Amino acid sequence: MACYDCPRNCGVERDKTIGFCGAKDKIVVAKIIENFAWEEPCISGDKGALAIFFAGCNLRCDFCQNYKISHECTGSLYSPEEFLQLIKGYDLSKFSSIDLITPTHFSSLLYQSLKDFKSPIPIVWNSSAYENIDIIDKISRIVDVFLPDFKYFDKNLSKKLSFAENYFDVASKAILQMRKNKKVNTFSNNVLTSGVLIRHLVLPGNVRDSFKILDFIKENVDNPYISLMGQFTPLGKYFKQRLKPIEYKIVLSYAEKLGLNDGYFQELESASETFIPKF
């Protein structure tokens, strides 16, 4: 069947060839990390997440920190049924959540896999937000938490870094749909059990782009819950230096000025760059 799983709309038959994301007609898992503790505390919880990193990507950002697995679609192959068995093979009581990382290009296969699965812990859709609304609606039936990374406002920036001139237009609609489908954030033992947490990574030299993203969130997203990230690592062609702490602080102050007080920021001076709850 021709693939229109994401806004690239390649229309390719994935059993025969590949589209922009590099994926064929099986789920490709690049790696699984048990008790993954690096995510925000409401995702990691006390036990850490069962973090499943998918190979390939429908955005393929130039500065991707997981470049090797996002730009090369290699790993272990699973049919939807096999993927379900893979998850069921874990003692899920030992984790705080199931974190599906970069899953968009496997949306249809993951829906098929998980549509009847009753998970005892929250399932997190950890994506770039470069996603179609009909896919968000479908995925809302199998996941509990959306964790979109809201990347760019400026279309020249998104074109240069992710070959996606329409990124903001698409991602802003996708995030509003996520919020519509998961209206309220609910927690159990400080773990987000249902809802939306919007990430934004501040890029070096692009403070104004971050302002625009925050403006949009403030003006349009109900009950915004955000994670402002500053752990940018200079990889790829375009960026040669890290984000300056002052740039991050300026964006953080702007978020505070807007009253976006619910969420996480990062303490960049600390060695671990861990997430700090609440602004």
Ligand code: SF4
């Ligand atoms: S999921 Fe992959 S093949 Fe399908 S439309 Fe998106 S980039 Fe193209």
